[in-house]
Amino acid sequence: MTDLEKYNTVFCESINVTEGQLAGLKYQGTELWDSVGHMTLIAALEDAFDIMFDTDDIIDFSSYEKGLEILKKYNAEF
């Protein structure tokens, strides 16, 4: 599984969206991506990529695309 596939899978499972909804998706742009859902998503990504986000990155993680950008800092390859 590529890092992108892993990222998309975690995203879809954590906040209950389909892959087709991911592009352009923003924080609080769907029912389950609220503050609690955000921390669930962060935890799932940390598990999947075996990393620990800095708090600033958790706060900056404001969209699907921003998440890709942030994950690159943790050596994910997209």
Place this chain on the structure above:
Amino acid sequence: MLKGRNAIITGARSGIGLATVRIFAQQGANCWAVVHREDDVFLDEIQTLQEENHVWIKPVYIDLSESESIKTGIKEIIKEKQPIDVLVNAAGIVSPNRLFSMTTMQYIRKVMDVNFFSILEIIQLVTRVMQRQRKGSIINIASIAADCEDTSQLEYATSKAALVCATKKLAREFGTMGIRVNAVSPGLTATKMVSEIEEDAMAKINSGLAMKRLGNPEEIARVIAFLASDQSSFINGENIKVDGGGFDLRLMVSNK
């Protein structure tokens, strides 16, 4: 009460923190004992506790006045990928008994950094693990000084009052995730800090105490163990005073 639990305990070198490590070990909990620096006496003590109680106790070296040190130390613990069931924030510094007018802003910031901000930073990191587990118990060691009933030690009392407020706020935020956050506010306790009080002053203090004696660290640690355990499973956001009934502040040592 705590068999098989894993706990992070800060301020583990002495006083209430060390008493907590002892009580937790006796009750079967494993501990990451957070201390400022390496120390042979402490290492000997935890070695004995491990052997006597068949638990592990790992020293973790963190300078609580340095954010980077906190991040590095706590992340090392998290990297072990073991459950973190309990966090006890017992580390702190106490201020000299002096007036605000005689206290530098630099010192006030230092006390707030160690007694308040470092604790928030640790909680922010540790709750990442506890949220995944959907359980955990956090115990913050505040102080009866948070009642702010006398003059002097503004920075210490304020840091503890802030901690009590944060405890209640955090309990509400994390309660939905099965994480309980409580505070324990000891009264005057027989720790190294208190032992530095002059004999005459100590006698005056004792005379004002409802039970005519200081608490001992084990008496505080037993309450901490209770809050860490499932025996307190519906207690959340509380600040439990463990002060033997309190004292009359008018009999306290006067300001220098």
